[in-house]
Amino acid sequence: MARLTGVQRVWEASMIIACVFAFFLLLALVSFHPGDPGWSQAGLQLDVHNWVGATGAWVADLLLFSFGFLAYLMPFGAAFLGWFLFQHIKSLDEFDYLTIGLRIIGGLLMALGATGIASINFDDIFNFSAGGFVGDVISSALVPYFNTAGTILLLLCFFCTGFTLLTGISWLTIVDRLGEMALWLVRKCIALPQQTMALQLPKLALPSRSQDSNGSELDITSMRAEPPAETATPNSIDTHSSKDTHNISPNHSSKDTHNTSPNNAGVTDTQKAVDTHQDILSTQDTHNRQRSEPTLGDLEAFLDDEPPFSITSSSSDSNASPQQTKNSGFSLSGLRDAVKNKVSTEKTPTASDTAPDQEPSVATSDRSKEDSEQTSAQPQVNKTSEPFKRAALGATAIEVQEGEGDEPVTPMPSFDLLERADKHENPLTQEEMDAISRLVEEKLADFNIEATVVGVYPGPVITRFELDLAPGVKVSKITGLSKDLARAMSAISVRVVEVIPGKSVIGLELPNKKREMVRLSEVISCDAFQSHQSPLTMVLGADISGKPVIVDLAKMPHLLVAGTTGSGKSVGVNVMILSLLYKSTPEDVRMIMIDPKMLELSVYEGIPHLLAEVVTDMKEAANALRWCVGEMERRYRLMSALGVRNLKGYNAKVTEAISQGTPIKDPLWKSEESMETEAPDLEKLPAIVVVVDEFADMMMIVGKKVEELIARIAQKARAAGIHLVLATQRPSVDVITGLIKANIPTRIAFQVSSKIDSRTILDQQGAETLLGMGDMLYLPPGSPVPTRVHGAFVDDHEVHAVVADWKRRGQPKYIDEILNGEASAEVLLPGEQPDGEDQEFDAFYDEAVAFVTETRRASVSSVQRKFRIGYNRAARLVEQMEASGVVSAQGHNGNREVIAPPPVKE
Numbered sequence: 001m002a003r004l005t006g007v008q009r010v011w012e013a014s015m016i017i018a019c020v021f022a023f024f025l026l027l028a029l030v031s032f033h034p035g036d037p038g039w040s041q042a043g044l045q046l047d048v049h050n051w052v053g054a055t056g057a058w059v060a061d062l063l064l065f066s067f068g069f070l071a072y073l074m075p076f077g078a079a080f081l082g083w084f085l086f087q088h089i090k091s092l093d094e095f096d097y098l099t100i101g102l103r104i105i106g107g108l109l110m111a112l113g114a115t116g117i118a119s120i121n122f123d124d125i126f127n128f129s130a131g132g133f134v135g136d137v138i139s140s141a142l143v144p145y146f147n148t149a150g151t152i153l154l155l156l157c158f159f160c161t162g163f164t165l166l167t168g169i170s171w172l173t174i175v176d177r178l179g180e181m182a183l184w185l186v187r188k189c190i191a192l193p194q195q196t197m198a199l200q201l202p203k204l205a206l207p208s209r210s211q212d213s214n215g216s217e218l219d220i221t222s223m224r225a226e227p228p229a230e231t232a233t234p235n236s237i238d239t240h241s242s243k244d245t246h247n248i249s250p251n252h253s254s255k256d257t258h259n260t261s262p263n264n265a266g267v268t269d270t271q272k273a274v275d276t277h278q279d280i281l282s283t284q285d286t287h288n289r290q291r292s293e294p295t296l297g298d299l300e301a302f303l304d305d306e307p308p309f310s311i312t313s314s315s316s317d318s319n320a321s322p323q324q325t326k327n328s329g330f331s332l333s334g335l336r337d338a339v340k341n342k343v344s345t346e347k348t349p350t351a352s353d354t355a356p357d358q359e360p361s362v363a364t365s366d367r368s369k370e371d372s373e374q375t376s377a378q379p380q381v382n383k384t385s386e387p388f389k390r391a392a393l394g395a396t397a398i399e400v401q402e403g404e405g406d407e408p409v410t411p412m413p414s415f416d417l418l419e420r421a422d423k424h425e426n427p428l429t430q431e432e433m434d435a436i437s438r439l440v441e442e443k444l445a446d447f448n449i450e451a452t453v454v455g456v457y458p459g460p461v462i463t464r465f466e467l468d469l470a471p472g473v474k475v476s477k478i479t480g481l482s483k484d485l486a487r488a489m490s491a492i493s494v495r496v497v498e499v500i501p502g503k504s505v506i507g508l509e510l511p512n513k514k515r516e517m518v519r520l521s522e523v524i525s526c527d528a529f530q531s532h533q534s535p536l537t538m539v540l541g542a543d544i545s546g547k548p549v550i551v552d553l554a555k556m557p558h559l560l561v562a563g564t565t566g567s568g569k570s571v572g573v574n575v576m577i578l579s580l581l582y583k584s585t586p587e588d589v590r591m592i593m594i595d596p597k598m599l600e601l602s603v604y605e606g607i608p609h610l611l612a613e614v615v616t617d618m619k620e621a622a623n624a625l626r627w628c629v630g631e632m633e634r635r636y637r638l639m640s641a642l643g644v645r646n647l648k649g650y651n652a653k654v655t656e657a658i659s660q661g662t663p664i665k666d667p668l669w670k671s672e673e674s675m676e677t678e679a680p681d682l683e684k685l686p687a688i689v690v691v692v693d694e695f696a697d698m699m700m701i702v703g704k705k706v707e708e709l710i711a712r713i714a715q716k717a718r719a720a721g722i723h724l725v726l727a728t729q730r731p732s733v734d735v736i737t738g739l740i741k742a743n744i745p746t747r748i749a750f751q752v753s754s755k756i757d758s759r760t761i762l763d764q765q766g767a768e769t770l771l772g773m774g775d776m777l778y779l780p781p782g783s784p785v786p787t788r789v790h791g792a793f794v795d796d797h798e799v800h801a802v803v804a805d806w807k808r809r810g811q812p813k814y815i816d817e818i819l820n821g822e823a824s825a826e827v828l829l830p831g832e833q834p835d836g837e838d839q840e841f842d843a844f845y846d847e848a849v850a851f852v853t854e855t856r857r858a859s860v861s862s863v864q865r866k867f868r869i870g871y872n873r874a875a876r877l878v879e880q881m882e883a884s885g886v887v888s889a890q891g892h893n894g895n896r897e898v899i900a901p902p903p904v905k906e
């Protein structure tokens with residue numbers, strides 16, 4: 001059984017005392033008798049009428065004397081205070097003194113305002129003033145200066161300001177809610193006659209549930225699928241008026257279903273409504289269900305449409321569409337509860353569940369408002385939200401198709417999909433820290449090292465002790481002793497930080513006895529991440545003091561991740577990918593994922609950010625890298641044609657031209673290479689992130705080619721917006737070669753098994769003393785000093801939830817070329833043969849030779865047209881013919897002569 005902490009026990013005891021006290025006050029006030037002896041008058045102690053005795057009479061008298069009518073609110077105030085403290089404050093460090101101060105001031109202002117107003121306006125109560133002594137004093141002090149009207153105004157001002165300070169509720173919100181409530185009531189009244197009629201009709205039409213179940217299902221389905229006449233309600237206007245089935249919205253369908261359920265009250269009918277709904281779902285094929293059938297989510301959303309009575313529940317109320325409001329015609333709360341039982345087991349959390357204040361900052365309020373209006377108010381289901389409609393890579397335009405199922409309301413996935421972090425506890429007390437500091441000094445002294453601990457920094461995973469070394473003590477001596485120190489201090493490992501930038505001390509990092517887990521949800525929701533401008537912002541985890549570490553892949557511009565198996569690499573890569581999915585839409589960032597292990601990245605299959613299926617075949621992986629080289633070269637040519645220096649400049653120019661209505665035509669377009677008659681317009685280019693989960697496997701299988709392709713991308717791709725994230729569990733020199741290291745300056749090392757491995761990754765030791773499970777050293781670009789980061793943890797089900805959420809927002813449209821494309825001349829590595837070096841000739845070669853020799857025309861475009869192949873392949877065929885002497889080399893006018901005779905006809 002969970003026990004309460006010390007502070008919690010005090011709060012619980014306070015709550016009990018407050019409640020009992022409140023009840024005592026209530027009894028005392030309710031049974032107050034003016035004849036009883038009290039604070040303001042004498043009486044016989046023997047003859048007390050008050051239910052809670054002389055003390056009650058005395059307290060009630062004091063309260064009524066001081067506050068008048070307001071005294072009757074005091075028992076409720078006391079009970080609320082007890083409950084509030086118990087509910088909201090779990091430990092002393094949660095006290096927000098500013099808020100508490102404001103609440104006290106607010107309470108006092110309200111009391112002064114209320115008693116003053118009562119004192120002026122109301123009749124006496126018993127023999128006390130209506131506002132009590134306090135009200136009399138305040139009103140009599142103000143009236144001479146402000147007259148009665150001015151005093152009341154001033155006291156109203158006290159009351160209203162006090163209310164806001166005490167409760168934190170804005171008066172504007174109250175006014176809004178009152179307005180909504182009034183409108184809701186008016187709509188209800190207007191819709192009442194229609195709903196009464198609607199309730200009459202289904203009673204006649206709905207078949208009884210006691211029929212054979214199949215029959216009943218069919219009947220209900222047919223009623224839903226053919227809305228006219230008998231089943232349609234007068235307010236399903238869209239369903240009636242349109243013959244286009246796409247115009248039947250899930251909301252409408254679900255409403256129709258509700259309206260057809262008889263006797264809309266009581267548990268049995270509630271269950272029937274739910275059953276009816278499920279019957280409908282069961283009779284439809286999956287596709288139709290997703291497109292036009294109501295889902296349980298819709299039913300629940302519909303049922304959530306309650307009158308805006310609650311001031312606090314603003315988000316769901318304000319999202320209610322007029323249509324929904326119109327249709328909410330029967331006992332909602334019971335039905336809603338029944339459905340929510342049904343629904344909660346099936347429903348994966350959706351972004352629409354999020355309160356608006358939990359959105360990432362990229363979710364601008366306008367956009368989300370627009371989206372929510374569209375989803376709730378428009379009858380179409382077949383629509384794609386604008387930002388994802390077109391995200392094109394110039395000539396090779398890629399569209400994101402609309403996702404399956406319900407379209408989420410918010411523009412980005414909600415942080416609610418991630419698991420909440422546990423509450424952090426201070427790992428060490430001051431005494432413990434002092435004791436360990438002394439121990440560290442003693443142990444160092446055992447090794448003849450004179451040092452003083454000058455600072456202790458406890459964090460979630462380790463505690464850093466800063467040491468001031470005596471003059472003449474070399475740091476390397478302590479580094480060399482790190483294992484001995486770990487043994488002497490019974491720690492798993494001790495990391496020595498030789499240089500702390502900006503300080504003259506060294507650091508000694510000791511693992512905490514109790515390690516805390518850094519959850520993705522706690523670091524990703526920080527301001528630094530949300531307000532970062534770059535679409536390639538990623539969160540890695542928390543630094544040694546627990547602050548989130550945010551990095552920008554665009555600045556890296558490539559990242560090498562290494563660590564032994566089980567060190568937390570895959571979780572780290574998942575965290576990086578999820579960061580991108582929380583930061584950027586497919587319009588801004590696209591990804592290619594290469595996963596030789598076929599385990600880690602396949603979960604992302606189907607998200608709209610993907611440019612190609614998750615690659616598991618290594619031949620295809622090489623093709624993908626080659627495609628990136630081609631895309632990089634193409635982007636460079638585009639950028640130079642537009643006179644810009646990087647992707648940001650390119651996108652700014654293209655977007656501006658589009659917004660001015662004069663889109664720029666693709667300057668690289670060649671009429672002979674395309675079927676189009678006119679150059680296409682340039683569009684915004686997304687950044688491309690290539691994630692390789694185990695690139696050692698790729699190097700082993702495909703060989704040197706991969707290394708060279710990676711080096712080629714790494715050298716040049718920064719400006720083109722193509723970024724590599726390479727992870728490996730084999731940090732050996734045959735995998736992380738000099739060529740790769742030279743081109744990828746940003747590295748992350750998780751725990752490794754030896755100093756040598758650490759040097760291979762970071763060019764320095766240290767990673768071998770990491771603690772595993774996401775503990776990492778991050779070497780930022782251009783910095784020789786690595787930063788220790790405790791990687792954020794994200795569980796598989798969180799990854800699944802975010803992936804499912806993105807899948808609902810859109811589908812990827814893969815570019816076939818990426819995996820199966822041919823290598824054009826410009827992406828071939830030095831000395832490399834065109835694609836298919838092992839094959840002798842193209843499959844079309846013989847036919848192409850026959851065609852060229854027959855027609856006596858050796859032009860690339862004619863071969864291209866004849867065999868309906870790409871320009872590159874056709875050009876290669878002609879080049880092969882040239883190499884075999886079938887056609888001549890290109891003449892000065894670009895033409896070739898056909899040398900070989902035409903084939904002999906039989």
Ligand SMILES: Nc1ncnc2c1ncn2[C@@H]1O[C@H](COP(=O)(O)OP(=O)(O)OP(=O)(O)O)[C@@H](O)[C@H]1O
Nearest residue numbers: 564565566567568569570571729773774791792793
């Ligand atoms: N940031 C973290 N916080 C806490 N625990 C973690 C963290 N990262 C990883 N772990 C734990 O370490 C285990 C191994 O992590 P992970 O699968 O990422 O290792 P890996 O280096 O990818 O191993 P492999 O190369 O064999 O796949 C996880 O199952 C998890 O329990």
